Amino acid sequence: MPQFDPSRVPASRVQSQFGSNDPRDLALHSFGKSFCDQLRAFRNDFSNAPDLVVHATDEDDIARAFALASKEGAAIVPFGGGTSVTGGVECPRTDRPVISLDLRSIDRVTEVDDMSRVATIGAGALGPVLEAQLARHGLTLRHFPQSFEHSTLGGWIATRAGGHFATLYTHIDDLTQSVRMMTPTGGVLETRKVPASGAGPDPNRFVLGSEGAFGVITRATMRVFRKPRFRSQCSVKFPNFAAGVEATRNIAQSGLYPTNCRLLDEREALINGVTFDGSAVLVLAFESHDHDVREPMERALKLAIREGGLAEPVRHRTENDKDLGAAEQWKSSFLRGPHMQSALISMGVLVDTFEGACTWNRFAHLQESVTQSVMSAIGKLGAKGSLSCRFTHVYPDGPAPYWTFIAVGGNGDLLDQWRAVKTAASDALLECGATITHHHAVGRTHAPWYTRERPTPFGAMLSAVKKAVDPAGIMNPGVLGID
């Protein structure tokens, strides 16, 4: 990896003792973790660096940042862990200065209500930071996205992150009881701490997925769990992906609600070293803090075997066994992903992922169309490539497929190559009736497809909401296709 070259960081246009102009600080806040971001980091390309980084320690600092932005005519980009893969934490450099508002110091668990199983947590808390605090109370949020170690609660809420649970609590949305968001001119939006309500449209849902465009999330009250005491895990091999898909659909529609229900196609299983015989593999797990989960696992296996699945012996664990823990499981299966990507990028390999969600009746066509589009785009680059698919989350009405593509030896700049493949993949998703993203958010990268996916009146509604609380358009301009 090349050395950091501070001379490549554009000169700051905002001087304030309140924030940091240190080139390294600016550089570290100039992109997220997408393929393009990593490539630009390798190239010392900091052209999108902000003008100032404010390290907020409390809500007063955020109010000060609003005032400074207003005075300087600057934009504010909320910055949590900086793991966006869709350009969510960088403003392309224009005449308008940019303040990156780093929230990682607002990371305390301030209230635990064990009786109601909820905890109020600072939005800047990284995954391990909040889990460590919850563990003292015997509780866990159990939200383990691939970025778990490096991303924050506020980032998860702003982007509707997907987590550990393959069913039921798939998005952070489902774990969010209440949010607190500071808006530039509308005041503080704090929703009531109730388990559910039927009073008008759900205000939490205006904040979940808002990607920093309406305000800054400062804390949230989250539904937490007791640590699981019972676990059953099993892998099932299928002669082909289609058989696995059918088994997974039956399990997703069974009402059994497995914690893990990840289906890997033949290539994905091979790449991840799960099987070497060309099988597709379904990784199933059930967990509970309350009761044994052997029976639902047995039933799920019956559904899998009925479609031609070959099940390995089930591993049951109780609290007395050595606790591998979901975080550990996650590490072993996921953590390698981003590091592998970095290593490959440094060798000039094009490697990235994309994902979405569609109904079961559309999946076969989607998979065919995505494969055809992506492989054809890779071919046009003169590259050799591969595409693999897995399901990260499943619903009674459809799966959330997640694809990885790799291309080697293509012609032209890697960024241009990436753009060609990404465009082919995204077009195919939209044309086949899928959503442009199940859990990677819109950011700036997905905005062109999102604005096609989004119903026109809904675009007008989002713009109106933004104007109501941020009339000067200070907050993260450009995300969600709103300016």
Place this chain on the structure above:
Amino acid sequence: MPQFDPSRVPASRVQSQFGSNDPRDLALHSFGKSFCDQLRAFRNDFSNAPDLVVHATDEDDIARAFALASKEGAAIVPFGGGTSVTGGVECPRTDRPVISLDLRSIDRVTEVDDMSRVATIGAGALGPVLEAQLARHGLTLRHFPQSFEHSTLGGWIATRAGGHFATLYTHIDDLTQSVRMMTPTGGVLETRKVPASGAGPDPNRFVLGSEGAFGVITRATMRVFRKPRFRSQCSVKFPNFAAGVEATRNIAQSGLYPTNCRLLDEREALINGVTFDGSAVLVLAFESHDHDVREPMERALKLAIREGGLAEPVRHRTENDKDLGAAEQWKSSFLRGPHMQSALISMGVLVDTFEGACTWNRFAHLQESVTQSVMSAIGKLGAKGSLSCRFTHVYPDGPAPYWTFIAVGGNGDLLDQWRAVKTAASDALLECGATITHHHAVGRTHAPWYTRERPTPFGAMLSAVKKAVDPAGIMNPGVLGID
């Protein structure tokens, strides 16, 4: 019941061959089914009658109604089953004429995707109408609110109705995959048919709970189920309500997800004829189309017994047994409610229900405070009264309590008496941190409390959304505390 007196219906101010001015039609669209509504019906008080009723048969009719409203400077009130208990289907008479837009003819199931378990259904379909059509495909929506026979899918979506399932799929929100809503000037908002998405704030959630203020819902794609084949049911008696509450909390937090988990306090159990020995009663049921549910029932009973519960023998049913069916169950336990209310009102008895939701740690205080406030309000009226409580839905973080009050022999007009008790109850709910409604919606009745509950910036957001698609304020003015 007194005879209908057509001379009491105010003269229509909108003449159009497109709609109906028949006094009976206007009278039938002049209120919902609340205590006040029924009382006014008894009194032949049709002062809030609309000026015209349009019986829409398709979207063209709705577009025509928009045009007519625009030409006449009239408001439009979408009318489904007319079962609102919060003043959602009536505009207080002002200088502005009112068109009631009856949608019950838009009631067809137009598409069934058995593979993805979804069906597209006209918004005007009454519960039994849509269930009959789904039954032909071996499917069921399983949304059985108390108003099931008389309310429509579009009404359920507009008001975030609560249904059959005590856990997981508690609100119609959870069963809604996609909605289609016509707005006065913003065009048609139709959301994508995907099982889930992380692309921006969820557009469905801007329609769910919108109470006709943003537009007219014309159809929706709903998640449907196979008919259950396995059922286990059981009642558990508790020496007192508090013990039942603790057992119910443990079950709600167990991850067992019972289909029915209704806890009746001592008085509620007595009134409903469930027990006569002063016990509180928990009615538990599990159901599945896929698998036997004896094991989760046994575990839930263990949790109940641990808190002092005394369980009756469990009744297990499979598809071979006579199918009582959830609708039948619902009928036996719920249907009597509204009819009993009508009968009592005709005898000059004040009888009504109210509900909300709060966290578990707040429930004991809430129950104490609500009881004190309501009984004190009844006492001040010089009436004798009673208050009973049940849980209709439960969540890991809290219950949705539902109260019934009865007062006899109070001084003054019954409407004034009602207002005094309703105010006492609603104030107590808000002061104790509960929501003003879990599934009865805001309408006009709850608006004063809803605007207190709602975060201020969120009120501005809702107004902005309305202005974006309905700048003239045609749609159901006054609901949700937006004008």
